[in-house]
Amino acid sequence: MQPEWTHTVERLHGEVVDVREVIDADAAALFEMLCDPQVAAYMSPPPPSVEAFRGFIAWAQRQRTLGQSICFGIVPPGLESAVGIIQVRAQEPTWFTAEWGFAIGVAFWSTGAFFDAANLVAEHAFQRLGVHRLEARAVVTNGRGNGVLQKIGARPEGALASAFARNGRYDPQFLWGLHVDDWRQRTLVRQPFSVADARLQIASATRETEQRLRANPPSRSGPDPPPLYPFFVVDK
Numbered sequence: 001m002q003p004e005w006t007h008t009v010e011r012l013h014g015e016v017v018d019v020r021e022v023i024d025a026d027a028a029a030l031f032e033m034l035c036d037p038q039v040a041a042y043m044s045p046p047p048p049s050v051e052a053f054r055g056f057i058a059w060a061q062r063q064r065t066l067g068q069s070i071c072f073g074i075v076p077p078g079l080e081s082a083v084g085i086i087q088v089r090a091q092e093p094t095w096f097t098a099e100w101g102f103a104i105g106v107a108f109w110s111t112g113a114f115f116d117a118a119n120l121v122a123e124h125a126f127q128r129l130g131v132h133r134l135e136a137r138a139v140v141t142n143g144r145g146n147g148v149l150q151k152i153g154a155r156p157e158g159a160l161a162s163a164f165a166r167n168g169r170y171d172p173q174f175l176w177g178l179h180v181d182d183w184r185q186r187t188l189v190r191q192p193f194s195v196a197d198a199r200l201q202i203a204s205a206t207r208e209t210e211q212r213l214r215a216n217p218p219s220r221s222g223p224d225p226p227p228l229y230p231f232f233v234v235d236k
Contacts, residue, residue, distance in 0.1 A: 005128065006067045008093050012124060014116040016198045022060055022082055027053035029081035032212055033105030042142040043103055043165075043233045055229030062228065063089070072127075074104055074117040076198070078206040081213075083108055086121045087232055088129070097133045098125060101233030107205035110146065112198030118152050126180045126202040134178040137234045139164055140172045146174055154178040164234065173234075 010019040022030070031053045034046045052192065060071035069089035073082025084104025091097040100121065104114045115153045125131040136154060138145040150156075154176040162170035 004069055005070065007063055009064065009210070011071060012120040013119045016116045016202055017077070017113050018075045019086065020075060020119050020121050021064065022071045022073040022085060024054055024057055026082040028036065028053075028058060029079075029083060029209070029213060030073075031087065032216060033083050033209070034085070036102050036106055038106050039103055042139045042145060042166075043101075044231065044235050046103075047229050047231055049071045051226050054230050055226035056231045058226055059228040059230050060087075064200075072117070072121055074108075074113060076108065076113055076202045076206050079149075079209065083205075083209055084114065084117070085233070086117060088121060088125055088134075089232065090130075091135065097128070097132050097135065098131045099135045099137075101136065103233050105205075105209060108202065111201035111205055113202050113205070114148060115151060116198070118148070120211070122152065122178065122183060126183055132180045136176045136178075137163070138175045139166075139173055139174065141171070141206075146176075147178045152178065153182055156180070179200075198216045
């Protein structure tokens with residue numbers, strides 16, 4: 001019998017953002033956010049069009065029904081669409097070990113939005129999915145990505161030579177591990193951040209995002225379901 005989350009994914013409410021499963025209506029905003037060169041610099045090539053993002057979302061939802069992965073959209077107050085994603089996929093059938101990858105629009109960097117979303121997803125993975133260990137990979141030169149993994153409480157466990165193919169080159173990656181016991185200990189000693197300041201910064205980023213989306217309205221999608229488009233943030 002498939003677990004409940006393969007049929008429906010609950011919306012998770014954080015201190016400054018919500019996370020929920022990605023939906024078809026997210027395609028235009030995710031295309032605008034994740035195809036920004038600053039965001040795409042250290043990740044796999046994102047889907048190249050709004051329609052391709054629709055195909056990615058359809059694929060992600062299918063992976064969830066198969067019990068293989070979940071893709072959460074990061075939704076700030078004031079927006080209906082996701083401005084970033086956090087993917088979690090099983091590394092083996094029991095979900096004892098899972099891998100996660102993430103990306104979020106530039107406007108929301110350093111606002112507390114990702115940190116809040118990552119906490120929600122990690123808690124969900126450990127408490128609801130039965131994960132005991134979360135792994136992440138980040139290109140060595142990606143200071144921001146490695147920094148947020150350290151802030152979440154993950155530990156660098158190794159360096160992987162020539163592990164990530166991008167734009168004709170092969171870059172080394174750090175492998176990060178976050179164990180459920182470390183997570184539980186970390187939640188006991190976590191330093192609070194200013195929710196008020198984070199909300200102000202996110203409100204500003206939301207206004208900027210709304211302006212970008214109005215300036216680049218998506219073309220109307222066709223009536224037929226889009227072709228499935230497999231995509232994981234840190235795959236080759």
